Amino acid sequence: MSQEPDRLFAQPLAEVPDFVFNEDVVRVFPDMIKRSVPGYPTIVENIGVLAGQFAQPHTTLYDLGASLGAVTQALRRHVRIDGCKVIAVDNSPAMVARCSEYLHAQDAMFQELLPVEVIEADILALDLQPTSLVTLNFTLQFIPPERRLELLTRIRQALLPGGALILSEKLRFEDAAEHELLTELHVAFKRANGYSELEIAQKRSAIEKVMLPDSLEQHRERLLAAGFSKVVPWFQCLNFASLVALP
Ligand SMILES: C[S@@+](CC[C@H](N)C(=O)[O-])C[C@H]1O[C@@H](n2cnc3c(N)ncnc32)[C@H](O)[C@@H]1O
Numbered sequence: 411m412s413q414e415p416d417r418l419f420a421q422p423l424a425e426v427p428d429f430v431f432n433e434d435v436v437r438v439f440p441d442m443i444k445r446s447v448p449g450y451p452t453i454v455e456n457i458g459v460l461a462g463q464f465a466q467p468h469t470t471l472y473d474l475g476a477s478l479g480a481v482t483q484a485l486r487r488h489v490r491i492d493g494c495k496v497i498a499v500d501n502s503p504a505m506v507a508r509c510s511e512y513l514h515a516q517d518a519m520f521q522e523l524l525p526v527e528v529i530e531a532d533i534l535a536l537d538l539q540p541t542s543l544v545t546l547n548f549t550l551q552f553i554p555p556e557r558r559l560e561l562l563t564r565i566r567q568a569l570l571p572g573g574a575l576i577l578s579e580k581l582r583f584e585d586a587a588e589h590e591l592l593t594e595l596h597v598a599f600k601r602a603n604g605y606s607e608l609e610i611a612q613k614r615s616a617i618e619k620v621m622l623p624d625s626l627e628q629h630r631e632r633l634l635a636a637g638f639s640k641v642v643p644w645f646q647c648l649n650f651a652s653l654v655a656l657p
């Protein structure tokens with residue numbers, strides 16, 4: 411994977427544009443997400459492990475908002491179940507192009523990996539085949555809030571018995587003091603990973619209108635409203651969490 415360091419917000423910008431997943435972001439994305447999301451490597455690797463418990467033989471596994479395919483690669487490393495295939499979906503052409511390259515490189519390095527298909531599409535307009543595992547790893551937070559229930563409902567309807575949705579998100583907290591503390595601790599995490607105060611502030615303005623986190627309570631209620639029967643948080647580090655939702 412590209413080792414280019416994320417310096418996208420290092421210089422003062424006259425006006426900070428809204429964050430988009432373009433070619434500039436693609437070049438630094440592995441470094442950016444690792445230094446911005448506490449627990450990201452642990453979450454990605456363990457999604458592979460968890461998926462091994464839910465994937466059913468001869469079914470499709472979806473990685474929705476796959477970016478460069480980190481989760482898809484983990485699924486292919488860990489799931490050893492007959493006849494499964496992975497479909498990685500993203501609507502950023504730059505992400506999809508680089509994702510395909512990385513997956514070809516993975517094919518060249520390992521044998522007997524699950525087959526994979528990379529699709530450039532809007533997940534809000536995607537027809538889902540029956541599936542035993544869906545991952546939304548830091549993707550739902552970029553979907554317009556008024557479309558989130560509809561997306562989760564379609565995922566629930568496509569999920570087979572015994573399957574699961576794995577949903578990872580940045581959280582907001584309903585208690586103001588808890589929200590402030592975890593936000594401060596996240597800033598400390600970014601500082602410890604070498605981001606300057608300017609980089610942290612400019613990134614904050616870039617994402618504030620396009621990435622809208624919900625609280626754990628909102629996620630739980632919405633997943634139940636979408637028809638899921640059980641919602642189990644399996645990971646939290648500061649204000650980032652991952653949940654398993656069962657059909
Ligand atoms: C934070 S990144 C996801 C990180 C990735 N899942 C991982 O684990 O490395 C969010 C991704 O969702 C994609 N995305 C946002 N809205 C989308 C939509 N409506 N349809 C498809 N992809 C979308 C973005 O292009 C971006 O690549």
Ligand SMILES: O=C(O)C(=O)C[C@]1(C(=O)O)C=C[C@@H](O)C=C1
Binds near residue numbers: 442443548580613617
């Ligand atoms: O919350 C932040 O400050 C972030 O940088 C988070 C986040 C994310 O959760 O997706 C935002 C955009 C990039 O995709 C990488 C990380």
